[in-house]
Amino acid sequence: MRRGKGDDPAIAAAVAIAVLCVASAVLLANGAAEREELTTQLSNGFTAAHAAGAAVPFEPVLYAPSSAFALGFLRVGAASLDLAVVHLPSSFPVWRATPARLGDWSSPATLTFDDGSLVLTGHDDGVLWQAVDTVGDVVVLLDSSNLVVRRHEKTVPEWESFRHPSDTLVLGQNFTRSSPPLVSANRRFSLRLGKTYMALHMEFYGGRTTPTYWRHTALEAQPEDGTEPPVYGRLDARGFFGLYLEGGGGDQRVDVLSFDTFVQNLTGAFRRMTLDDDGNLRAYYWASGSKAWTSDYRAISERCELPTPCGAYGLCVPGKAECQCLDDNSTSAPAAADAPSCHAEETADLCAGSGQQLGFDVVRRKRVSVAYKEELPFETNRTAEECEAACAGNCSCWGAVHSGASGYCYLIDFPVETLVYEADDRKVGYFKVRKPTPASSTGMSPGVAAATAALSLVLVGLAMAGACIGYQIRKRRKRRRAGMEQELVGGMYKDLNSMDSSNNSFRA
Incomplete structure (x- = not known):
């Protein structure tokens, strides 16, 4: 039996390979197009709007080149809005703007980069947060998760999120005495750096009272040496948090807080150190293929040593x-x-x-x-x-x-x-x-509250009596109008007398 040209197995295989190549090229092109659509830089004049009551908890507007991080509108709790840099594989915010007044997730909000300044505005046009004292040309999000505002002609950023941490430190981020303290998401605890030590504090009365509940002093620092520079801290990819002396040539390490993975030579992991809502300072890592953060350090090991477990x-x-x-x-x-x-x-x-x-x-x-x-x-x-x-x-x-x-x-x-x-x-x-305040619901003393209640009863009684008298007067006037109408119609005399008698009896 003769086989047609179209039935040649070699030709069919070649056609199949060609189809696969074309399909792969199309898929690669589509993937490249999708990547190109991701915004990796904001220029002056940029505006992004938060959709009031958005169903998703995070609305990204700027991506890191690796697409591992994004900047956008973040829902905090059930109904608040903040600006945050989020680690996308875990949905964890590694940086938050944390303004004094959070926005309302159910209301519109706007992020703008104009005149060189990055500003988050609420629905009432009030400024919720702003990168202050900053004039830049572009905003970029680096693969380190650092959000940067910079000028075209300068390599040093005009502003960067690494200098304004919220509750988390990440790899490559220096934590110095001049840095704002790390503050837990619930605003109850903070991490501060002294000249030769780091300490955890409780926050009372809006930060006016900050008692210490944990302290670590750098082992090789010399607190009695007034000329020695202060220490700063930095998270290291090798699995430790190091304390170094500021200034001088190179990094002079004076202490190390070792993590569980310090001796495991774990490479390729993204690390963070976070002050959690229970007041404990913990370090975590996210390895390739991870589905959850793994904790490998905690400053306080026993629950009863935490400041407020009960x-x-x-x-x-x-x-x-x-x-x-x-x-x-x-x-x-x-x-x-x-x-x-x-x-x-x-x-x-x-x-x-x-x-x-x-x-x-x-x-x-x-x-x-x-x-x-x-x-x-x-x-x-x-x-x-x-x-x-x-x-x-x-x-x-x-x-x-x-x-x-x-x-x-x-x-x-x-x-x-x-x-x-x-x-x-x-x-x-x-x-x-x-002691509970007496009559705290009204702010009155028991005597004043009793007198007020008695007066209220009197006023209610007078109001009811007034309503009753008004009802009687309206009824009397109605009957009078009815008698006048019958008189105009020419009713019989005895009927008029009867009506008059009725009205007299009503007045009696």
Whole structure:
């Protein structure tokens, strides 16, 4: 049987290969076109609008060349809006603008780059955030996640997000004494750098009070040497956070915080160090093919050593991850970030002005201590009674913890947070609890509230009597109009008398 030319296997194979080549070329061209469509640079005159109430939590407007990061509108919580640089594989924001007043996700917002300045504007045209003191020609997002505003003729950026961290540090980002502190997303904790140390702080009263609960001093730094330059910190791809001396030739490392992967020679991973909402400083890495961040460092290893695992006036029991209330021995749920507080969080002190102190109740408890007591102010050679008295008369003091074995008295000059249980009856605590304001819903004293209620009842009674009298008057006038109409029609005399009689009886 003869086979046609079109049936030749070699020809068919050649045709198939040609089709595959054409299809591959088309796919590659489409992919290149898609990549070209990604915005990798913003020029003067750029404007992007946030769609009010957008269904997606992130709206990118600028991409890094690698497409691993993007800058855009980010939904924070259920209804707030912020500007952020997001690590796209994990959807984690490595940088946020964190303005003092967040935008409203359900309302429109605008990001503009005009006259050399990058500005985020709310729906009322109010400025939410701005890269201040900046005049640039372009905005770019580097593959390091650094957002940069720069001039064409200069290599040094006019402004960069690396100098304005939020809650996270990434590879290649220097953290110095002049850098803003790292602040947790819930605004309750911060990381600050001193001349020779780094420290974690609690944030009270809008940052006016920042007690320290963790500190690490550079081992090779010389705090007594007044001429030695301060230290700065930087995350290293090899798996550590290094502390270096500023200035001089090259990097002079004076200390290292080693991560779990330090000896594993892990390469190709993206690393970050974040101050989490529980107050712990942790390091994470994202390796190629990862589906989640892996934690390989934490500054505080035990939960009860964290500043607030059990909330206001809570007591953490080490080893059991249990919470108790200082004024109740019952055990609550395991210690966790969402553990219910025994009392409401305090947002103001007990000072009423002129040195006076607001009313408070007292809670005394044995077998208590403070996990970070070495960071608290203390007095020595005190009895438990003297320790209590030192706090009782001071309106800025919220509590005192006394150690009978050493005679140390630790004063707590900020709202009482989680204490730690210690099986020693000689360790006693004295704590103030603000008294609730009487009739707090109205702001009135009980006597004024009672008088107001009585007056309200009188006014209601008068109003009801007035309504009744008005109803009677309207009814009388209606009947009078009816009698006049019958008189004009020429009704019988006896009917008029009857109507008049009726009206008289109504007036009686």
